[in-house]
Amino acid sequence: MTRILIVGAGPGGIRAAEALVRAGLRPVVVDEGARAGGQIYRRPPHGFLRDARALYGSEAHKAEALHACFDRMVAQGRLDYLPGCAVHSLRDGLAHLTGRAPIAYDRLILATGATDRLMPVPGWQSAGVFSLGAMQIALKAQGVALGQRIVLAGSGPLLTLLASQLVKAGAGLAAVLDTSRMGDQLRGGVGMALARPLVTLRGARMRLGLPYHAGVVLDAIDAGAVRWRDARGHAQVTECDAVGLGWHLRAETQLADLAGAQFDWSEVWQQWLPRIDDLGRAGPGLYLAGDGVRILGADGAELAGRRAAAACLHDLGLEAPVPDLRRTERFAAALARAFPWPAVDVPDSTVVCRCEGITAGELRATVDRTGPEANRVKSLARIGMGRCQGRYCQLAAVDLIACHAGTSRASVGRLRGQPPVRPVTVADLLAAESSAVGTKPEDSAAASSLSAASASPLAAPCLQATPRMPCSPSAPKT
């Protein structure tokens, strides 16, 4: 039987699994989360009492349907589900996992989702500055606010959604600072309303009653305050003890990269995205779905998951219905225009790489020596080489390089993905090593040697301890 591996159990991964199971196949689903649902429909730990309505608001019925769909497939033994483990490398038809023996696959469906898209703000490396997604996860999955007096800043749909969720839950919200100008929002809003009027109206209504400011420029986060300029250019200071930052989302594409996908710079999405055909194919036996390929949101991810599964089934000679994503794509593209990624323009002293404290000045000085190519700048300035592997600095770095050299972002290029894409333990590497020398990964001998290694001191995570060690996750290939 064809072995199909699905990475990610959010809306995209769950619907892909459902379509395959319906066709009589038995996929393996690997998910980093402890419980299926993804980030958007993330479930709190067992024993928490808030119901779906409290957790997911107007989307409660969708969340419940997805969770039920997946739980049913697991209960009926229709798929193999590996929660709480991440794929850290892909090579020669083997997926290498954290904490487990590798899995061999014939076809791969990646539904790896997205992270917040971040840009540096002077002072953003301080404790108490989080991503918007972090603030939402804290509220949903833990029932907590990450501060007593919170400023949310950036742009995108999550900004006002999170603000309204925090206020409803009783958190202290000091200000919502949107860098998108009202004019862009209105122009984009027309396209959004044409594609999905009810969703657009619901988003607009969330603004009511919030301390919301559009067209803001963020100057600095320091000493318990955010310094910003309003749409008229007047300097403002808002005191706070926590800041949530985010500019919509960045597709999580490292595994697609390792699996061999090609990438293009997207002017619409202002980021590098994998190249796919009409059905989400990115290469032979490689199918992409969800926010990890196009930022279509949760509804779009469900459709894209079904579409990726349909492509996989077609390639196996099986029938499967292909969902229509056009309306979702029109809405998402209009949304990207309404909440644009502003040009990154920060002083030399600003930290760009939070992991290793690399500043915009160091980056610019390096560009003067290397020329404006992203991977050369990475090699010498270490931008994108820290423990987050460039997830939170690389888009801003591309902007800064392009601006400093007076060239386009497309020509600056894209940081190449490097395995492992998650920190791994020595035990994980030993498991990969044993499979590489010919041991079948499914062998019970390999499995028992892995569990023995897990119980030994070798299981201590080594790679993250000293980011400058040669075995650091994004060290150049030797």
Place this chain on the structure above:
Amino acid sequence: MTGRIVRLAETHRAPVAFRFDGQDMAGMEGDTVLTAILCHRGSLRAAEFGPERRAGFCLMGACQDCWISQEDGPRLRACQTPLRAGMRLWSDGWRE
């Protein structure tokens, strides 16, 4: 130092005792290590490359900002690790 995190809901849960940097603390069943510590402290650890402290950033296991140490050696991501009774945690153990 007072805590950074404010509990807004789910406060019915049973307490879970643990130690952080040699001090007895209590979290709740279902807390992550990050939640439990930041209910008592403003940060998790020192930054390696700057003077500031760190308190996590993405809470979804992507940024690797919240690594702290367990007393018996292995390090953990505070945002992804459920709190267990009796955990003995250190903010900057890796420096030793």
